[in-house]
Amino acid sequence: MKQNVNAGVLYFRDWLRQHEDDPTPLYIQLANGLRSLIQDGKLKVGEALPSERSIAEMTSLSRVTIRKGIELLVREGLLRQRRGSGTYVTGTVERIEQPLARLTSFSEDMISYGRRPSVRWIAREYARPSAREAMALGLSPGEDVVRLHRIRLADDLPLAVELAVVPAKYIPSLDQLGDSLYEALARANAHPDKALQRMHACALPPFEAQLLEADAGEPALHIERISRTKAGTAVEFTRSYYKGDRFDFVVELTLPRQEAPPEKA
Template identity: 30%
Template sequence: MKSIDTPIPLYYKLKQEIIRMIEDEEVNADELIPSERDMMEKYDISRTTVRKAIDVLVNEGYLYKIHGKGTYVKGKKFAQGLLKLTSCTEMLRSKGFDPISKVLKYDVFTPSKRIIHHMNLDNKDKVFYTERVNLIEGTPINYTKSYIPYKYVPSIENFNFNNNSIYKTLSKVYKIDIIGTNRTVEAVLPSEELAKALDVSLNLPLLKFNGWVYGKHDNDKILVEYFKTYYRSDRSKFYMDFVE
């Protein structure tokens, strides 16, 4: 039986042309690709064809979209071990990145009953609370909400944690050594607040981690921190190592 030649769809031809542009570095990581209108005029194709090619390349990991700004070439992702405990800033530096950590909010207060339950605190216990974002080359990577029992870290609010590790301060100043963690992970859609902070669209899934960090203080095991971290799924990936 002879094969039947099937015409190549226009969107597929455009897709291959965009891949060629990326491979030949005509457009580099985190740079805008040509606009829909430019491609429509240059290749004499419809907007529907352009959008289909772009959507396929987004799904295949070549491109990413920023709402209201355009479509960009996806840069390299950073990889983090799920089983290895380290601060995000330290992990990014170990991968060769030069991250910036910004504290957006901080306070000392008595948390909600839900947080008290998560941390097994007494009703009158206070926490040191921070909201911070990590950026690589100006691009937000993750957003963290952190709760630390204040009874273990009095006056910690006087430290500057912009680009400084909280875990190092816990070790050096408060003599709390981190010994382990429990984490859960799930895919969620961002709220408007998170979408703005991470500079993503409302339909880009985020990887949400809930974490409980444990430490040793005066030879006692204590819960050091409860956190919620939201990672951009288009800029990060995670792996697990099993060593016998």
């Protein structure tokens, strides 16, 4: 694999020499050249790029230039950086359609798309609710909540950061809580039946950007959801950040039926 990748970068070195008179900034030339190699199949999906030092030795570019060029392709989704491992070719940006007309869990959605959902826990704890959380969930004074802070992944790719707050009475034991909150609520006879969801575009905050292996300020979607049972009891207050380059939120719209005008006598 490494030999194939090195061969791809050598192709780029030759490409760069042929464009020595190009006034385009070198980091953009690097990104354009690597993009062409990926699209032509000379750098294959799943392969790792050589280190910045190796690319610098092969191309005579500075490591700052190389880093900036790679960052462009990471933002496009053609490359993916794994901490402590390296930079890998992904080839294409595959977007996920998230329906808005029905209430489903993240795990259910990912499974329906043939992806493997997983979770990295940031915090799982019983806590006193904030004033806003108590109001959203309609809690009585003295009631505790379970605060579930986690990174949601599909095929090991971090896609969202989620903070879910649930009345503690529905989660009697954190040891019995799996990766799916809705399954846990179903066992407590408190499965959500409907929800009010609000979303807006935002810049990814630094903390969430670090968790999502992204850059602070990248486009993101901030979503707030209050879920209720069929009886109208609030059982979940969730705030999430979704990577803006990975999701399309879709909803089917219908035109209200217009009544025919009354016939004239």
